[in-house]
Amino acid sequence: MPAEQTESVSAPVTGYRIILPDDWAHIPLRHGTEEAIRSILDEAFSHIAGEASTDRVGPFKRELERRLRGTVARARESGALDLYLPVQSTSGVNVGASFLVSENLLPNRGKETGAHGAPADIAVQLLSSDGVDDADLSSGEIDGALAVRREHIVSADPDRGADLASRRVEYMVSVPNDPDRWFVVAFSTVGGGNPRDELADALVEWFDAVMGTLRWSHG
The missing domain is CATH 3.40.1000.10 (Mog1/PsbP, alpha/beta/alpha sandwich)
Incomplete structure (x- = not known):
């Protein structure tokens, strides 16, 4: 969601910017949600690839994805614009x-003074x-x-x-x-x-x- 800032601070507010550490991820909830989810999961999965057998890693990956998608679904139900989550490079998503x-x-209550x-x-x-x-x-x-x-x-x-x-x-x-x-x-x-x-x-x-x-x- 963060938008480009123009020189005029009197112009309408169109977005926001915040500073986050690298171990936090941003998931937009209106546009680009699926792309953000896949990016987080791919990054998490890349760190566990080859560390254990497929039989052991497969269920972990499925549970990780289920929990992440559940968190995103609840955030969307609340009508939020953006979700931010901590991510861990070695063990996936920490919710x-x-x-x-x-x-x-x-x-809208009208424009009269004190409305x-x-x-x-x-x-x-x-x-x-x-x-x-x-x-x-x-x-x-x-x-x-x-x-x-x-x-x-x-x-x-x-x-x-x-x-x-x-x-x-x-x-x-x-x-x-x-x-x-x-x-x-x-x-x-x-x-x-x-x-x-x-x-x-x-x-x-x-x-x-x-x-x-x-x-x-x-x-």
């Missing part, structure tokens, strides 16, 4: 952490509308745009493929010059099996750093 990028469009309310209030209302309790909320700016951050724990839900509880961090960012559009980035990790363990803490800190690299693309 113990991921984040989704999506967009939230507010209903939308304060952006921070709108963000909090949107984040609070799904009934999440005991969440930590904070706000700030990302690339000059208002951002509201929410962090909370989500219980395990095996029926939806979530066998373990997870730590969620969500950013809602107001798209510059367009009060109806909100950019939403939702990170999830199970840590080392406990969403409050040291690994989960480190991954949340890493995700916050990634969000600090977000820049808008204009066109």
Whole structure:
């Protein structure tokens, strides 16, 4: 999705850019999805080729592909634009952490002054509308745009493929010059099996750093 940036920052926002390490992969969910999946799987499979017999590698490859495609399918069902996953060069795809990028469009309430309310209030209302309790909320700016951050724990839900509880961090960012559009980035990790363990803490800190690299693309 990331688009070319023009010289004029006052032009409409057409995309975004973030900085990721090489061991994370981007899967666009509207166009180019299958190509991205095949690239990830081919890379993963290339590292295990010849390491074991076909009888042993075959089932592993099939399970790896099944899990990756299941993760992509659930991301698409949520209406997300992009999915980001960590990949491991020696053992394939690690779905113990991921984040989704999506967009939230507010209903058109007219252009009169004050029709939308304060952006921070709108963000909090949107984040609070799904009934999440005991969440930590904070706000700030990302690339000059208002951002509201929410962090909370989500219980395990095996029926939806979530066998373990997870730590969620969500950013809602107001798209510059367009009060109806909100950019939403939702990170999830199970840590080392406990969403409050040291690994989960480190991954949340890493995700916050990634969000600090977000820049808008204009066109």
